[in-house]
Amino acid sequence: MAQSNYLFTSESVSEGHPDKVSDRISDSILDLYLAADPNARVAAETLVTTNRIILAGEVRGPSSIGPKDLERVARDAVRQIGYEQDGFHWEKAKLECLIHEQSTDIAMGVDANEAASKEEGAGDQGIMFGYACRETDA
Structure with a gap:
């Protein structure tokens, strides 16, 4: 039965x-x-909970950026927010980095779409609300 209201x-x-x-x-x-690299592809997913930060996802970008760089950037972001308490501290939180190189299958699909249509391809999907702006610091 189709529902007309939700x-x-x-x-x-x-x-x-x-x-x-x-x-x-x-x-x-x-x-x-x-x-x-302005052409880098980044699908960064982050989970935070009590004294824990988990970084996951995949990237296609400079190989010179490694897990230590990602940890530094993550901790710096938490420090800038101001978390320095027992339950969540930018310096003491356990951090796990699971970010890896973009899969070749996804890269191939995005590259093929770009070559075929001159439009940007996508390696992910989503429903977005809101918009990006330059009026805020964060």
């Missing part, structure tokens, strides 16, 4: 929420790669 909700979280901290870390990782 409820659609969205959550909005504020600064300091784990989702915002994760976004800030992922954005910082993206910035690191794009500063080194």
Whole structure:
């Protein structure tokens, strides 16, 4: 039976929420790669919880950027936010980096799409709300 009405909700979280901290870390990782190579491809996923940071995803960019660079950028992002407490401290949180090189299958699909249509290809999908802007510091 088709339902004609449904409820659609969205959550909005504020600064300091784990989702915002994760976004800030992922954005910082993206910035690191794009500063080194404007054509880098970055799918950075971050999870934060009590004294723990997990970095995951895949990248296609300079091989000179390694796990120690990613850890430095992640910790610096948390430090800039101001987390220096027992439950979550930028210096003491356990950090696990699972970011790896973009799979050849995805890279091939994106490259083929770019060559065929001169449009940007995508290695991921998503539904986005909001927009990017330059009016805020974060």
